[in-house]
Amino acid sequence: MRGARRPRVRLRDVAERAGVSPTTASFVLSGRDMRISEETRQRVLRTARELDYRPNLAARSLRTQDSRTIGLVADTIATGHYGGELIRGSMTAALKHGHRLLVCESEGDPSLQSALVEDLVGRQVSGLVVATSSHDRVSAPRGTGGLPVVLLNCRSDAPYPAIVSDEVAGGRAAAGLVVRAGHRRGIWLVGETPPSSLPGTGRFEGIVAELAGAGAVLDEQLSCKWWPEAAYDVMAQALAGGGRPRAVVCLNDRIAFGVYQALAEVGLEVPRDVSVVSFDDSELASWLRPSLSSIGLPEFEMGRLAVEALLGTEAPPAERLVPMPVRARDSIAPPAV
Amino acid sequence: MRGARRPRVRLRDVAERAGVSPTTASFVLSGRDMRISEETRQRVLRTARELDYRPNLAARSLRTQDSRTIGLVADTIATGHYGGELIRGSMTAALKHGHRLLVCESEGDPSLQSALVEDLVGRQVSGLVVATSSHDRVSAPRGTGGLPVVLLNCRSDAPYPAIVSDEVAGGRAAAGLVVRAGHRRGIWLVGETPPSSLPGTGRFEGIVAELAGAGAVLDEQLSCKWWPEAAYDVMAQALAGGGRPRAVVCLNDRIAFGVYQALAEVGLEVPRDVSVVSFDDSELASWLRPSLSSIGLPEFEMGRLAVEALLGTEAPPAERLVPMPVRARDSIAPPAV
DNA sequence: GGCCCTTGCTAAAACGATTTGGCAGGAGTA
DNA sequence: TACTCCTGCCAAATCGTTTTAGCAAGGGCC
Structure with missing residues (x-):
């Protein structure tokens, strides 16, 4: 673009200027302990610095494979x-x-x-x-x-x-948060678990296992796509039907977002009335009010x-x-x- | 890892097997129109395919710079x-x-x-x-x-x-949405415009210019960090003081998120009571209810x-x-x- | 025959590094 | 002196391409 591209300084240039062979220069610069006198070593290093030598990595790759x-x-x-x-x-x-x-x-x-x-x-x-x-x-x-x-x-x-x-351990962790807070009943799950989706099935498996181990039950499972809109719809409908969860496990944060909205509309307060936990630990989780407990993706x-x-x-x-x-x-x- | 790394097929291997020189093979494979007979061409191409030849790009880089x-x-x-x-x-x-x-x-x-x-x-x-x-x-x-x-x-x-x-044009576009909806008064701006931040100052400049051009006024400017929490705080305080905006321009979506929350808490409905526009067009913008008009980042x-x-x-x-x-x-x- | 083109191909020199296998010369030893 | 070792360095090959320069054979033309 700008100015003539001056030819790159090669190892040979450094060697010549330092008065040694390329072989010697190479040994010095690659730091291998071949028998090189300290004085020569310093001279080569200094020259390389002066000339701003940068090895051509294509050449090196070719040689070293x-x-x-x-x-x-x-x-x-x-x-x-x-x-x-x-x-x-x-x-x-x-x-x-x-x-x-x-x-x-x-x-x-x-x-x-x-x-x-x-x-x-x-x-x-x-x-x-x-x-x-x-x-x-x-x-x-x-x-x-x-x-x-x-x-x-x-x-x-x-x-x-x-x-x-x-994901299974993650599922256990999510359910664990709810269980350790003391919840045993009124636990809902929101989000579909399509058979093809590993995170979905893994999380689900972990949640169920952890709940079972604690003697808790999953009262309701609302299936929906993993988007706020879908989650809001299915949750709002369930709430309109008179259902009242004590804890909601959402399969990701976007679902939790929709759930928050649906809960707010019927006057349920998080976490006083309903606890919520979800997955992904996206930025959303920390922005929501109250901030959302979430199992992150590593x-x-x-x-x-x-x-x-x-x-x-x-x-x-x-x-x-x-x-x-x-x-x-x-x-x-x-x-x- | 698995199995002996068999040596890669080189151009020379292809050439030998096809009974030509590396030169010819190179010309054929690089598709240059040197004078190569069609028969030879096909033979080289076939051989390369048979051997699954893949050129060594390090060598090529070295040669072609x-x-x-x-x-x-x-x-x-x-x-x-x-x-x-x-x-x-x-x-x-x-x-x-x-x-x-x-x-x-x-x-x-x-x-x-x-x-x-x-x-x-x-x-x-x-x-x-x-x-x-x-x-x-x-x-x-x-x-x-x-x-x-x-x-x-x-x-x-x-x-x-x-x-x-x-950013300046973006600022004009944001203000333009508000202005074209008919707003001239009660327009608020939320978010600080630190002098070091180009997007901040650019957006601000565009907003002010567009409003001025339409004979609209910026009634209030609430300065805060570009985060939901900060925006919520400053907005909630302004609303508590009795202020009532008709349109709020937020310097990014996260601010708008905080603003939504503050508005909801005092019973103001978007967009019936207050219009909101912001910047970034993050995923958040489409998740919010009602969905948030936003000037995106290209x-x-x-x-x-x-x-x-x-x-x-x-x-x-x-x-x-x-x-x-x-x-x-x-x-x-x-x-x- | 002698000359010049054209066609189809190849030999060999790059590109810039690494690395193998030495080679001088001095010191130590017998 | 003759032999061996060690130190400090270097010549040359190599990695796998691309590309310049040119060669041999054949044909056309005078």
Whole structure:
């Protein structure tokens, strides 16, 4: 764009100027303990600094067969905070290992995905993270050419390690908050649990198990899409029918948002009259009044673990269940007498 | 990980198997119209397919001095939807030009930022996008080695093209919604406009200008941090003092959320009693009841334009103002008589 | 035959790093 | 002196592409 692109300083330039061979310069700069006199070492280092030498990583990759890059192929990277934190976690771990992150989005298109994988393999990435936002079973990427692969937020039939959130434990935690506040009756669940959705079924399973273990019962289950509008409708209808919950477990924060609105309209106060707990710990949870207790998604940690599985020294387990953080806030109180 | 990493198929392997020289194979595969007989061409293509040949992009980069990669250095990539959409936009544009995106986060640490820039330059990226989430003046990245740089969501004193949202026009659009609904009096503004914040001052400027142009007045200006809690507090206090707005312009959706709550508590209904408009068009805006009219952030488009400025054919302007999309929803109505 | 084109292909030199296998020269030892 | 070791450095091969320059064979033309 601006000005003539001056030719980059090469290792050879540094070597010549320092009066040594490229070999020596390379040894000095890569810090390997070959027998180099301290004086020569300093001279090379100084020269490199003077010339502002920056190694050409393409050349290095070619020679060492190691690009110090890992590829992240996601179906969607912009689902709320989700994608961002996943990327951040992956990047942080990659950075720690001196790697960079090549981020791609396939928009769920399988042919685009395989094209991307192919390209990344061609770029000699050291490993591949395949992520989804929908958290379920996925067909394993093909044509990875024997490259290490880690699945993020999904599983597959291929023998790739998978990093997923521990939804069952999360479900237990959510129900646990309600149970420990003293609730045993009048507990409602809001949100559908489609069979294909791992988070849904996992959460549900955990909730039911925890309630059963505490001798509590799930009085009502309102099925609806995971959106405020839908949750509001189904909740408002149930309340209009005369039902009165003491605690509501929502399958995500957006549902809880709708539930809050429906409760407010019939004059029920959270948490005095009704306790509410949900999942995702999105920003919404802390904005609501009263602030919403929510079981968070360990996105950052999952991203981190995925890259760590690729780059770390220890072999990753076939399936890593990442615990979901529990954010207890003001939306839960003991049942009124 | 699994199995022996079989050596990758090289161009030379394809050439040998097809009985031609690497030169010929290269010409065929890169599709250049050197004089190659159709028969030979087909043979090479077939062989490449059979062997599942994938070119080594490190070698290609080294030779062509072109990595087909662009680097994105952000201070924070996980600010709500913001970062995700920026990345998506950048990636889409990069993909269109056959490039990939190397994503880095500096966490606002200048020394980390320059280390990252240095690394990316070493990786021979074709260009650099430097993005911030805070949208203001930034010190230009150093040590870019003459690489093309585009600033995203910020400006600097260096002569780099900048892509920023047109906050002033956005401000006019927000006020315009209110004005066109017929409001001239009882218009409030909520949210502080710190001098350092470009979006704040830009929005404010546009709002004031539009109102003035329509002969409307800004009756009240409530200053508060851009968070629901703070906005609720300041709004509730103003309402308790007896003030009654007919229209409220909020500097972002989170503020509007707090305002909604404060209005509801004193029995004012949106939009019958009070119209509300705000900025960001976050998910919150469509979840609120009634749905919130909001001036969106053109994140995707900005990311796209940044990369397009680097890779596109036409020279980018020094400062590109990207229009903010107007999302008119249910929170605005004509003033009651 | 002698000359020049055209066609279809190839040899070899880059690109810029890393790394193997030495090579001088001095010191130590017998 | 002759042999061996060690120190400090370097020549050259290598990674897998792209690309310049040119070669051989065949045909047309005079």
